[in-house]
Amino acid sequence: AQTVTQSQPEMSVQEAETVTLSCTYDTSESNYYLFWYKQPPSRQMILVIRQEAYKQQNATENRFSVNFQKAAKSFSLKISDSQLGDTAMYFCASTGGNNNDMRFGAGTRLTVKP
Amino acid sequence: DGGITQSPKYLFRKEGQNVTLSCEQNLNHDAMYWYRQDPGQGLRLIYYSQIVNDFQKGDIAEGYSVSREKKESFPLTVTSAQKNPTAFYLCASSLNLGTVSYEQYFGPGTRLTVT
Numbered sequence: 001a002q003t004v005t006q007s008q009p010e011m012s013v014q015e016a017e018t019v020t021l022s023c024t025y026d027t028s029e030s031n032y033y034l035f036w037y038k039q040p041p042s043r044q045m046i047l048v049i050r051q052e053a054y055k056q057q058n059a060t061e062n063r064f065s066v067n068f069q070k071a072a073k074s075f076s077l078k079i080s081d082s083q084l085g086d087t088a089m090y091f092c093a094s095t096g097g098n099n100n101d102m103r104f105g106a107g108t109r110l111t112v113k114p
Numbered sequence: 115d116g117g118i119t120q121s122p123k124y125l126f127r128k129e130g131q132n133v134t135l136s137c138e139q140n141l142n143h144d145a146m147y148w149y150r151q152d153p154g155q156g157l158r159l160i161y162y163s164q165i166v167n168d169f170q171k172g173d174i175a176e177g178y179s180v181s182r183e184k185k186e187s188f189p190l191t192v193t194s195a196q197k198n199p200t201a202f203y204l205c206a207s208s209l210n211l212g213t214v215s216y217e218q219y220f221g222p223g224t225r226l227t228v229t
Binding site: 009033035042043044045047050091095101102104105106107 | 155223
C-alpha cells in the first residue's frame with residue numbers, strides 16, 4: 001500500500017518570497033506518479049504539477065518546481081515569487097499499483113502574507 | 115467545455131434518510147472516484163470505478179453505495195448506515211493508460227450536512 005506524509009500542517013510566506021513544502025511517500029511500486037494539488041478557499045482541487053517516477057529531471061511549471069529525490073522517497077514543492085493567490089491548502093499525492101488509486105497526504109495550509 | 119460537474123453544491127438532509135450525490139463527466143475518462151474530505155484532513159477514498167458496471171471499495175466504503183451504469187456518470191448514495199455523513203464530498207475522474215493512472219480531475223464538490 002502507498003502512503004503519503006506531509007509533516008507541515010501550516011506554513012506562511014511573505015509575498016514575493018520562496019517557500020518549500022515537504023512530502024514523503026512510501027511505495028513498493030516501480031512505476032508511479034507524484035502530484036501536487038492546490039485547494040483554494042473555493043475548495044476546487046487544482047493540479048499544480050506532476051512528476052513521473054521514471055524521469056530523473058525535476059518537473060517545473062512556471063513558478064512551481066519540485067525536488068524529487070527517488071531514493072529518499074521525497075517530493076517537495078517549491079513556490080517562487082509567492083503571490084497572494086497562492087494561499088491555499090496543498091496536497092501531495094501518488095498513484096501506482098494494481099488498483100491505480102490515488103493516495104493523498106493530510107495537506108499543508110499555506111498563507112501568503114502581503 | 116469539458117469537465118466534471120457535481121450537484122448540488124450544498125445538500126441538507128435529516129438523519130435516517132438516504133441521499134444521492136450526482137457526478138457527471140464529459141472528459142471521456144474511464145476511471146471515476148469519490149472522496150470524502152473532513153476539516154483539517156486530506157482526501158479519503160470511498161469508492162472508485164475503472165470501467166462501466168464495475169467498481170471497488172476504497173478505504174471508507176461502509177455506509178456508502180455507488181453505481182456505474184454509464185461511462186459519464188458515477189452517483190454516490192450516502193445511506194442511513196453512515197454514522198457521520200456530514201462532510202465535503204469530491205468526485206474525480208482520470209484516464210487509465212497501461213497500469214498507472216494519470217492525474218485526476220476534480221469536480222467542485224458537494225457539502226452535505228445531516229442533522
